[in-house]
Amino acid sequence: MIQGVLFDMDGLMFDTEPLWGQSWEPALAAHGLSYKPGLAEACRGAGSSVNRQRLLDWYGPDCPADAVISDMHNIAEAKFAAPVPKKPGLDPLLAWLSEQRIPMAVVSSSREAVVRRNLDNWALGPYFSALVAGDKVTRPKPDPQPFLLGAQMLGLEPGRCLVLEDSYNGVRAGAAGGFVTIMVPDLMPPTPEIRALCTAVCPSLHQVLELLRAGEV
Structure with missing residues (x-):
């Protein structure tokens, strides 16, 4: 029981989830990076520390992963005001x-x-x-x-x-x-x-x- x-x-x-997914592309673009298909799906449901490592895996060790994640959160969270x-x-x-x-x-x-x-x-x-x-x-x-x-x-x-x-x-x-x-x-x-x-x-x-x-x- x-x-x-x-x-x-x-x-x-x-x-x-669609709002989170739509936030990756502008967050990456702010750091001169292009969205790679499948990134949102790979990161969905995971925490920031896990997604930080995924960004490094996908974009290399020079990726400003923490800044991208912070921007992604800020973009998405602004959409949740309503x-x-x-x-x-x-x-x-x-x-x-x-x-x-x-x-x-x-x-x-x-x-x-x-x-x-x-x-x-x-x-x-x-x-x-x-x-x-x-x-x-x-x-x-x-x-x-x-x-x-x-x-x-x-x-x-x-x-x-x-x-x-x-x-x-x-x-x-x-x-x-x-x-x-x-x-x-x-x-x-x-x-x-x-x-x-x-x-x-x-x-x-x-x-x-x-x-x-x-x-x-």
Whole structure:
């Protein structure tokens, strides 16, 4: 029986991933670099330290990776001042979990200020007992540390918690931590590797709610 739920944010709760993806090209251009196809997908769902290394791998050791990432965040975060759309099924899922008194946490690779802004824009903050942001961990996704910290903050064992993720890096983190992990694909379909790591793949949060109501996770 699931005793807690850990929510990713970008692409899972809110339709923010396209905005992040669109921010790479101008951030790179500011440093005289061209966007390479596939970079956004490789970096999706991972923390800044992981993406820093990816930039160095893709562009070489002279790439000003920290500056590019900082600019990318600033460009994307400016787009989040206005509320971004919620993903289908989020509201009924949160309401049902709250009715069942199942504690919830947000575990995101985004900065804490961005997470809180997105939650506050839709008045969703009261649903969550804990928040783990990307700038508060030393080993970001795909490392399981963020989810392990979220479970600890809820006072629960990983095996009793459900992780909801849309990205490959997030699914890898949930599975590595021993969590029940469901992928709700956003921009990237599950690969054979990712399917093997998931308890289930659901087309939307509506189907996640159906599984929970049926006691199937």
